[in-house]
Amino acid sequence: MKSVSKIILGILCMAMASQSIAQSTSEKLKREQQQLEKNIANTKQLLEKAKSNTESSFNELKLLNNQIAYREQLVRNFDNQIRGAELKIKEKQNQIEQLSEEMKTLREQYKKLLVYAYKHRNKYGKMMYIFSSDSYYEAIKRAKYLEKIQEMIKKQFLVIEQHQRLIATEMKNIEKEKEYKSKMLDEKKAEREQIMADQQKQQVVYQELKAQEGQIIAKLKEDERKRANLKVQIDAAIKKEIAEAEARRKKAEAEAKKKADAAKPTTTTSPNTTTSTTPTTKPVELPETKENAALSKSFEGNRGKLPWPVEKGNITEGYGKNPHPTIPGVFTNNNGVDISAPKNAQVRAVFEGEVTSVMNIPGAGKVVIVKHGNYRTVYSNLQSTFVNVGSKVSTKQVIGSLVTSDGQSLSTSHFEIHQVVGTTVTSLNPGLWLAK
Template identity: 30%
Template sequence: MKFFKAALFALFVFIAVSAHAQSSAELKHQREVLTQQLDQLNHEYQETSNNKKTTLKQLNLLKQQIGIREEKINNINSEVRNLDNQISESNNSVRSLQSQLDQLKKEYAAMVLFTYRNQSAYNKLMFIFAAKDFNQAYRRLKYLQQIGTYRERQAKYIQETQGELHVKIGELDKNKKEKSNLLVDQEKEKKTLGEEKNAQVQVVADLSKHEGLLKQQQQDVQKKISRTNREISNAIRREIEEARRKAEEQARAEARAAAARKAAEAKAERAEKADTKEVYIPKIKAITKNSSDREVLNATPEAAKLSSDFLGNKGSLPWPVAAGSIKQGFGIYYDNVGIKNESDGWGIKTNTGASVRAVFQGEVSSIINVLGTWLVVIKHGEYFTAYSNLKSVSVSDGQKVSTKQVIGTVATDSSTGEAIVNFALYKGKVPVNPKIWLVSN
């Protein structure tokens, strides 16, 4: 019974330790990922700090480093707490196993002493023959045999318990050593965090000296964004107006042709039958000034199919760059000086000189220079995609493009050193959130 309880306790301990081990592995993996991110950010920061002129990029990189380093310190705290739990459980296991071992040794010693005192064959025979009847003599014989078997089993239990105890002590020492290393790493991270916060204060102080210049830079950025949004809206409006004009012109031409055919048929019929009955000419549904933008943009079978194909790829469109992260999301946001703004798309941070590509097949609608960088608008039936802040363009106006075809390269901001491509997606004239259209990155 005691052995059963001990085995059950050991099973519970094993399950608990396994759960902690899994959690520890996850925390360790997270710490490794955070360390890699910090190394990359530190590399970028060292590159920017070589420039004697303090920039916003240095401040942004420091903020990112501080945030990630604080997250890493929290991760280490979680690991330490996890190890403390494991150490506590290991200590309890060691104490329990030691108590079991002492009890087993005590019982084994008493059994050995009893066996020693009754080891004489004469005593054993006397014990058997002193029975009242045959059944009692048989039971006494089995009892003596079971004592020998039980003694062997107890010796085996002692060996197994000693082995398990040594394993637990080894795990305990390992966890204590790992905890010690983590605490050293934690102190190192805290020291580095303090240095980074001091550096942040210095960078902010340096930037404050050029507050006017920074505000001007931010105003220039916002001015460029507003100008880009206007150009996109104008390009889409022109595209819709042109599509409407072409559709109306085609509808009028088809109506004239139909009327001419009916008139010819009527004339021939009158000549044949000498009948003066009025001829009915059916009205053809055509694009007019009252037609919706959607009807205009889907006026041709080709445009309607392209719109349908684009919609069919909702949620699986590729990103406009092969590698990047969202710097500015869709919707309302506040800049560094607290001014409320609204983003019609995404600002995607990518590598310097990265290629920008079309997210779907379509036709280049407009190529516009906006304050020194390029804007490319591509038409996909009733949908439009816009790619701005391009340093160069590799397509031409009216050109057909395919999915992932390179249309240009991203420009790098001289004040921040960041390469950001601005991407927007429109259904007609209405901007929509790229998040529900692009594949998860």
């Protein structure tokens, strides 16, 4: 009886453990599915707003590329969920088989116990069994033995009932998984159809843009020139801010040294001669140093979790070298990321900090730079700004609104992140810092 109980307990523990792991994987896939569906819905809204002029067609093509990629990821997600459901069904069937085998063993034991109980069913039979003992102690043992037999019969019956309930539960779970699998297959089929529709639309837009290749190449050269100018201006602004901060630091150290010299003790060696002892002064640590260090650490701790600079948007050009969507062998270089957003969308600070620059750069609109300790975030292509140099901003605080060119139905937010170490400024990939 003890060995049977241990086996049952082992089966239950294994079932619970495997169920916990499977549930964790299933929940992860469902969260991924929700995020992909959110991305698809967001991109779909932007696509509906895109018009058929050249500039918007580029955005439309990039958005379509993203939409197809999201849908393909979602199909893969459905495949994983379907495989997970199939594994669950198989696992449940194996558990039912194990439980059924255990049921056979339990029923055989139960039959034997019932036969024994039947043979000793009357009180006189029990009494005779006890009184026929050779000694008092043997009689007590026989009485306890009979009690245990009755207790075992009850327990055996309860265990059989428990197995029956478990089998019924597992059967229901199998039916649920089959329904879930069927639903995933239907959704996968629908997404496949949407991918084909998006690909057809993608080809139409692609062909339209191919016909304008000459104009596009000329515009690419102009855009590259504007981007190079933007980079020079941003680097100059950050370096100027660093130089000004260094000048303030040196001035504060000089003033502190002057005060220390004025307060130094004087020793008299003769009526006409005095000698002074100059105490060693440590470099002054400005109050902002600790503040900046804490802010830098906090900013670093939010890598991959920063909110987007626009509430709704889609990255249509990533960081670094990007292949042109219609011209083979042509690449663009991006010092940040470009995010397609609704027309005149508001731009938000991605983290708390201090505004160090507000500039107007031809071809890039207004530009705002925010300092976060040793990091700088750059927001360009702004039509209007709501902050000034020295303004303290909080996370998600609106700092401006995006430019919209004539005839365009979408706006583009250009966002950069830079790290400052000493006087060296390094651009970072914002895609690794923004929340997924």
